[in-house]
Amino acid sequence: MKIYISGGATSKFGELWDVSPRDLVKKVVGEALKQSGLSSSRIGALFVANMLSGTLGGQDHLGAFFAEELGFSIPAMKIEGACASGGLAIHAGVLGILSREYEHVLVVGVEKMTDHKPEEVARVLMGAGSDEERQAGVTFPALYALLAKAHMEKYGTTEADLASVSVKNHFHACFNPLAQFPFPITIEQVLQSPRIASPLKLLDCSPITDGAAAVILSNNKKTVSVIASTVATDTLGLAEREDLTTLKATQEAAKIAYEEAGVEPKDIDVAEVHDCFSIAEILAMEDLGFAKKGEGGKFIREGKTKLGNSLVVNTSGGLKACGHPVGATGIKQMVEIYQQLSGISGKRQVQNARVGLTHNVGGSGATAVIHILKSL
């Protein structure tokens, strides 16, 4: 796959009440273009990842919207697949480069969530789930709580295992100046935080976040290459799944990605995985082949994915501590891995990182998108 990354940037993630989506996007695109050394006229197409601008802000048509903001009149479209919108937009960008229709494409993700009432945000986020789930009144913490319960029951995963995901990701976020929560937390703090949907507590849950990220994909050789880009889907609702202790879409997308890239899980040095809730990172460790089925919790609790190990997961702080501006998340993941493989991640740099992976999930696992990157 001859896809290279020419540039990538992430905005500050957090409650950015004084910054518009326009400004967020202009900033990250400006930085990505600067890195790439490309003039904006070289960009052939724009893929915008966003989930909620229509339902929360009344603005659709974001492809043309941001093309105009950026001063382009190029082909542009919005891609949506719930919290996997960013990963899907990158996949579309990859197809654009591989098609040879475009030499350089810009993939931008943005979400502005904190201007709205949290109840309203929770409601529109349920657009990612099934009719039946919406009608039952469940929200995503409840759905992931069901996954956590099933895993705890079958494999003996503990609340402390869950908590250790958040503790590690907050630790990593301390080294990421763009993170929403760049401070450490303890297992005890997680366990004592308010229960949202048992067994998940407040500090098991990723926050609501404003932010943007941009990446430029190119067909000419650069130092970091995308060597796999895969997508798989599963049922929208949990009720239709055979097994609640695995995300089948992750497994399927991973299997094809490893084949496409010609690498194995043990070759991955650094990964950004979709930890919307702590249980999700445990499932990801297993479904991506990093830990044996049932042992994801122990694997993380023992610190095997923390900075300093041969595999480091969520150096950005993950969705939990870096923040989760839905449409931007999948693209932030790629920017993080791109920076790691470029050796420019500062205090959170993974030594000798050569192969990295991003894992972006939509809903409770109905969409999974995986990219594998390699430094050349």
Added chain:
Amino acid sequence: MKIYISGGATSKFGELWDVSPRDLVKKVVGEALKQSGLSSSRIGALFVANMLSGTLGGQDHLGAFFAEELGFSIPAMKIEGACASGGLAIHAGVLGILSREYEHVLVVGVEKMTDHKPEEVARVLMGAGSDEERQAGVTFPALYALLAKAHMEKYGTTEADLASVSVKNHFHACFNPLAQFPFPITIEQVLQSPRIASPLKLLDCSPITDGAAAVILSNNKKTVSVIASTVATDTLGLAEREDLTTLKATQEAAKIAYEEAGVEPKDIDVAEVHDCFSIAEILAMEDLGFAKKGEGGKFIREGKTKLGNSLVVNTSGGLKACGHPVGATGIKQMVEIYQQLSGISGKRQVQNARVGLTHNVGGSGATAVIHILKSL
């Protein structure tokens, strides 16, 4: 461009209160698959075009949603670009085939609009326009009325010219059993219909519609080929445009499409153009190079694009008389041209049609998507 059409189908367009989006999509996909002779397991990816399911129905994540409904676990994503969503999804599908990542892709467009109050539909449709336009309280009839006024002032286009678009498209729709309004209307009726936004009257406007359409794109040779797929963008708002008598995005996308396809406007035998309002078809005639600038109205009024001529426009009945289920429209256009070039259009068949064009617009011209098709 080695892209072929393996199958395509359109549902009945209209007020389909007793049919769900699920059923509409299953029906058209079933028909398209049957035509293609492909088993569903051969479909590599699904691109879903839709604008309003989130804002009107609370359901996002339509890629995985319809993949599940169809029994697939394949890569799937939703593409949105207002009323150009269908054309954009086809463009994404074209990139998918050209990338060689997928051999066969399914592109589905669907919209369910008539279950909701028209005022609510008009409100969410304004998501296609600019902030300023929404704040000013204008709706799309008003925006296109401004385009009509500018054209009338500069070129002397008359209300009868505008009316002649609707009259022709209703005439064509009489031969389309799937059309929403398969009955003739007269110039007099258009002129006497209630004014919506002067000079546009009720019968100058396309309706609110439910419907779906599907097309299967393939890399193996079939009888109809896609020989150009282009997208261009312009400002979202009319206030930022230099010239209101032309849609620049249409002109740009058309220029590249003709080059890509190696054909000229005079080579086009049959075209489906975006007549969301009568003025839009007049602009399309000019911007696509079928008529001289300023003469689009006269060109249509003189019957030069009616069945029986060397160029026939909107044999389906167009958005005006076939209906305009937003996400489905761009895909219905391609199904119509595919059927015309296959010689299976029955009473509305254009004799010896060999080269066809589709023209799909988002908003008041912020996005334009053009496809050129050829029978082999």
